[in-house]
Amino acid sequence: MIIFDLICADGEHRFEGWFGSSKDYAEQQDRGLLDCPVCGSKNIAKAAMAPNLARKGNQEPAATKPVDNPSVPQVTKPVSNRVAVPAEYQKMIGKLVKAQEKMLANSEWVGDKFADRARDIHYGDADEKPIHGTASQEEVADLAEEGIAALPLPLPVLPPKSKN
Numbered sequence: 423m424i425i426f427d428l429i430c431a432d433g434e435h436r437f438e439g440w441f442g443s444s445k446d447y448a449e450q451q452d453r454g455l456l457d458c459p460v461c462g463s464k465n466i467a468k469a470a471m472a473p474n475l476a477r478k479g480n481q482e483p484a485a486t487k488p489v490d491n492p493s494v495p496q497v498t499k500p501v502s503n504r505v506a507v508p509a510e511y512q513k514m515i516g517k518l519v520k521a522q523e524k525m526l527a528n529s530e531w532v533g534d535k536f537a538d539r540a541r542d543i544h545y546g547d548a549d550e551k552p553i554h555g556t557a558s559q560e561e562v563a564d565l566a567e568e569g570i571a572a573l574p575l576p577l578p579v580l581p582p583k584s585k586n
Contacts, residue, residue, distance in 0.1 A: 429469040430458035436469055440578070457559055459574075464559065522577050529554045531582050536572070537561040544570045554579065 426447060428439045435458050441447040447468075450456050456466040507515075529552035532539045536555030542548035557565070557572060565572045 427469040428456070428466050430461060430463045431465040431467055432463040433458065433461045435460040454558065462559055518576055522575060522579075525552075526554055526575075526579070528552060531555060531579075533581060537565055540565055540570050540572055541568070544568070 424441050424443060424447070426439045426441065427436060429436050437459055439447065439456065441450070451466065454464055457464050458466060532553045532555040534556050536553065536557040539548065539553050539555070543550050543553070554575065562572050
């Protein structure tokens with residue numbers, strides 16, 4: 423897995439993207455599969471990133487100075503060696519993870535056939551049941567024009583076959 427810092431050129435929103443390789447990123451970019459999670463823009467590029475280098479085995483970690491400002495949330499546990507997340511954010515994300523897991527527990531993964539399956543269910547050609555999968559912004563817009571609701575999940579979902 424490789425993590426890129428991405429930026430939306432339209433709204434300057436920064437976010438992370440996880441890819442199997444640089445080639446996967448390039449292919450998804452070429453196919454128009456990348457979009458901003460904040461505004462939906464397809465104008466996405468890699469943001470400047472500092473390399474994530476491990477320190478030498480004989481070096482001590484740098485001491486961190488505590489923040490004296492009480493309005494700044496105190497970080498309790500880093501998510502990675504690049505970003506520290508305040509405890510209250512960790513709790514919120516944990517609740518969001520549990521809520522999404524509960525939502526998807528009885529939902530069927532349909533992969534890139536989401537738009538077709540949503541139409542089949544909407545028009546009565548398939549049994550009504552919760553589904554989740556992937557769809558392009560264009561497919562979601564087409565569904566909306568047909569009166570078919572499709573909402574993005576708050577967190578990324580790994581296809582069932584890709585899980586360890």
